[in-house]
Amino acid sequence: EADIYQTPRYLVIGTGKKITLECSQTMGHDKMYWYQQDPGMELHLIHYSYGVNSTEKGDLSSESTVSRIRTEHFPLTLESARPSHTSQYLCASSDQRTANTEAFFGQGTRLTVV
Amino acid sequence: QKEVEQNSGPLSVPEGAIASLNCTYSDRGSQSFFWYRQYSGKSPELIMSIYSNGDKEDGRFTAQLNKASQYVSLLIRDSQPSDSATYLCAVIRDNRLAFGKGNQVVVIP
Numbered sequence: 276e277a278d279i280y281q282t283p284r285y286l287v288i289g290t291g292k293k294i295t296l297e298c299s300q301t302m303g304h305d306k307m308y309w310y311q312q313d314p315g316m317e318l319h320l321i322h323y324s325y326g327v328n329s330t331e332k333g334d335l336s337s338e339s340t341v342s343r344i345r346t347e348h349f350p351l352t353l354e355s356a357r358p359s360h361t362s363q364y365l366c367a368s369s370d371q372r373t374a375n376t377e378a379f380f381g382q383g384t385r386l387t388v389v
Numbered sequence: 390q391k392e393v394e395q396n397s398g399p400l401s402v403p404e405g406a407i408a409s410l411n412c413t414y415s416d417r418g419s420q421s422f423f424w425y426r427q428y429s430g431k432s433p434e435l436i437m438s439i440y441s442n443g444d445k446e447d448g449r450f451t452a453q454l455n456k457a458s459q460y461v462s463l464l465i466r467d468s469q470p471s472d473s474a475t476y477l478c479a480v481i482r483d484n485r486l487a488f489g490k491g492n493q494v495v496v497i498p
Contacts, residue, residue, distance in 0.1 A: 317490035376421045380432040
């Protein structure tokens with residue numbers, strides 16, 4: 276079982292609020308990802324990181340920002356939430372230093388902005 | 390052209406039959422290939438990884454990779470109702486993990 280955790284699992288918040296979605300992994304993985312997924316739709320990569328102090332934007336433009344100050348922690352922040360940000364956010368990690376580069380997912384955060 | 394293509398529509402298979410899923414990818418330099426299963430409302434779960442040409446079997450699942458034709462497939466033998474889910478093909482490209490849109494599989498008892 277993968278040791279990657281996301282909090283909160285569910286979040287309902289008002290428009291204009293600042294929110295931070297937490298993602299932590301205890302596997303020592305250097306690479307971490309954030310994906311956004313609407314119900315029944317495909318996964319879209321919004322941010323990724325190769326390691327500490329490394330962050331890159333993904334394929335889908337997002338108003339969110341990320342930081343990677345510690346290997347195990349990759350939080351995602353929305354400065355001012357809007358209803359269009361309502362979605363499921365999935366965090367994943369992988370170890371690119373080994374031959375097996377499988378990515379493991381957290382349980383996700385379902386965000387609703389009202 | 391999308392990085393990872395899964396073009397088949399929903400697949401309905403009778404219980405006990407073989408489900409066959411296909412995926413093509415655009416970057417010939419891709420080296421790592423994965424199949425994930427995602428139940429409705431849940432996060433993706435890795436079921437198979439394959440790195441070299443040929444077949445790889447794990448229980449009822451077989452992944453097949455053909456780098457020359459740039460496709461990877463997944464066979465599910467003896468399909469069970471618990472296999473009903475969306476199956477996502479994923480490829481590592483430019484050090485990023487890119488996913489196809491997924492194929493829904495429905496196993497009919």
